[in-house]
Amino acid sequence: MITVYWVYPDGSEHKASVEEGVNLMEAAMANDIESIYGECGGSMACATCHVEVDESCGIKAGEPFAMENEMLDMVESGRTPTSRLSCQLVASPELDGIRLKVAW
Amino acid sequence: MKNEFDVVIIGAGHAGAHLVNVLVRKKYTGSVALISDEMFQPYHRPPLSKEYLKTEQVDSRPLLTGGALSSPNISFMPGCRVAGGDLQAGSLTLTNGTELGFKQLVLATGASPRKLAIEGAGLEGIVSLKTLADAEKIREALFQTKELVLVGGGFINLELACSLAGEGRTITVLEQTPRLLQRAVSPVMSEFLKTEAEKLGVRILLNEEVSRFEGDGKRISHVVTAAGERFEAGLAVVAIGSVPESGLAEDLGLECTNGIVVNGQLQAAPNVYALGDCVFFPDPSASHSLRLESVQNATDQANYVAEALTGSAQEEYHAIPWFWSVQGxxxxxxxxxxxxxxxxxxxxxxxxxxxxxxxxxxxxxxxxxxxxxxxxxxxxxxxxxxxxxxxxxxxxxxxxxxxxxxxxxxxxxx
The missing domain is CATH 3.30.390.30 (FAD/NAD-linked reductase, C-terminal dimerisation domain)
Structure with missing residues (x-):
């Protein structure tokens, strides 16, 4: 289990324990994180699971994959340098404590 | 005793389940019943023709959020079918005899695979793919046979063909028309998808009409075409389009033409909404109505109906349709x-x-x-x-x- 924090635009923090191997879109759905819908089930078709990694927590998620990168250029909430689609982030020990800002 | 609900949703596919998710996210406090004729929690259907069959892991992907599963005002009713009802009285009767009352009704009954009514269609080993139970049948058959015939060259069979290609299997797709996905994509795209599937070793035959299935009286052994060719088959998947599930709506006295007819607010009658694959809805950009079978259509219509049920005044439903398919x-x-x-x-x-x-x-x-x-x-x-x-x-x-x-x-x- 790792700990994941989601941060809303008002600064409020929502924390959950996530089993390793589970992607962070599914984790967000299981924990009812606002604005994350994962409509396509993680098929990288909908871009409704966009998050911004808050690197001030000291944890980086790495670069997006090629197709994800293309999608991120077009997300409605606007891309930032640390934008990722959370369906492509899989819970692993390296991501323990990661902070994800959600936008809407 | 009659169970009273503010909202009863019939059908727990993408449309019905997403509607529940959105109502929960909107902090809707009314009582909601979500009726499913399947025994499982609602799940994502697109993976069933793709990674679900490729992996050892048999978990399906849940559609309902944690909140939807745990909210006390949401009653999920698996393994239930609606036998009939009375829209004026706001009541439904389930096949198990349970009576439900509703203030608002949502029909999200979906669509089911079109059946091929030909000789031998009742043999074991002939399946269609819609539900988790169907995917399980395919998965089990894959342990027993390497000879697969896929009847129909549409999205589901092309996805299946590309997912299952290799591992010593012989996969043949039989399509009745001159090209794949004729009604859905351009000729260039049809040709591209055919070439790509062929690269994976899939045999694709066009202009082939299937006339009967042969077997040993119990299980399928061959698929036979109108031209008289016989293809060995331990498993045949029939995917030749879908028909809307509108039987219940018709019994309730609602108008149905290629699906449940709704107005621009997705209403089939006062306090009755219909959404998803089963709906024939007006296209605001044209002068006609249409029916769409897609996750996007289910999801966007569920978003719209959630707004309507929570009282936000709205313009007519309008969304840009989009689709995806992963083939290899x-x-x-x-x-x-x-x-x-x-x-x-x-x-x-x-x-x-x-x-x-x-x-x-x-x-x-x-x-x-x-x-x-x-x-x-x-x-x-x-x-x-x-x-x-x-x-x-x-x-x-x-x-x-x-x-x-x-x-x-x-x-x-x-």
Missing amino acids: ANRLQIAGLAKPGTRQVISGEPADANFAVYHYLGEQLCAVETINRPGEHMLARKMLKENFSPTEAEVVQGVEAIKAALASRESKNV
Whole structure:
């Protein structure tokens, strides 16, 4: 289990324990994180699971994959340098404590 | 005793389940019953023709959020079917005899695979793919046979063919028309998808009508075409389109024509909504109604009905249709609806497995198909939403030229 924090635009923090191997879109759905819908089930078709990694927590998620990168250029909430689609982030020990800002 | 609910949703596919998710997210406090004729928690259906069959892992992907599963005002009722009801009285009777009362009713009954009514259709080993139980049947059959015949060259069978290719299997797709996905994609795309499936070792035969199934009296052994050819088959998957599940709606006295007829607010009658694959709804951009079978349609209509149920006044339902299909390593995405008779402009090379097909009616962009260009697909959705049609020159120049043209128009409109 790792700990994941989601941060809303008002600064409020929502924390959950996530089993390793589970992607962070599914984790967000299981924990009812606002604005994350994962409509396509993680098929990288909908871009409704966009998050911004808050690197001030000291944890980086790495670069997006090629197709994800293309999608991120077009997300409605606007891309930032640390934008990722959370369906492509899989819970692993390296991501323990990661902070994800959600936008809407 | 009668169980009273504010909202009863019949059907727990993408439309019904997403509606519950959105109601929970909106902090809806009314009582909601979600009725499913399956025994499972609602799950994502697209993986069933793809990774679900490829992996050892048998977990399905849940559709309901944690909150939807745990909210005390949401009653999930698995393994239930509605036998009938009375819209005026606001009551339903389940096949197990349970009576339910509702203030608002939502029909999300979906669509079911069209059946092939030919000789031998009742043999074991002939399946269609809609539910987790169907996918399980296919998975079990794969342990017993390497001879697969897929009847129908549409999305489901092409996805299946590409997912299951290899491992010593013989996979044959029999399509009745002269090309694959004839009603859904351009000829260029049909040809590309055929070539790509063939590269994986899938045999695709066009203009082949299936006339009967043969077996040993119990299990299928061959699929026989009208031309008299016999194909060995330990498993036959029939995927020749879907028909809307509108029987219950008809019994309730609702109008049905190619699905449940609704108005621009997705209402079939006062306090009765219908959404998803089972709905024949007005297309605001045209003078006719249409029925769409897609996750996007289910989800967007569920979003709309959630707004309606929680009391927000709204304009008529309008959304840009989009689809996706993953076939082997290729990701096909379609934004908009490619109508017959469009002029097509191609950007990129099919041979590179990286291209787009733009469909125009006159000068108006109406649909864009992309292969392995998810960014351009998102851009296409934006263009269609903003009613922007790039020129042919811009399309051929590529995404940056289109974005520039779109931005220039946006700045003029401010």
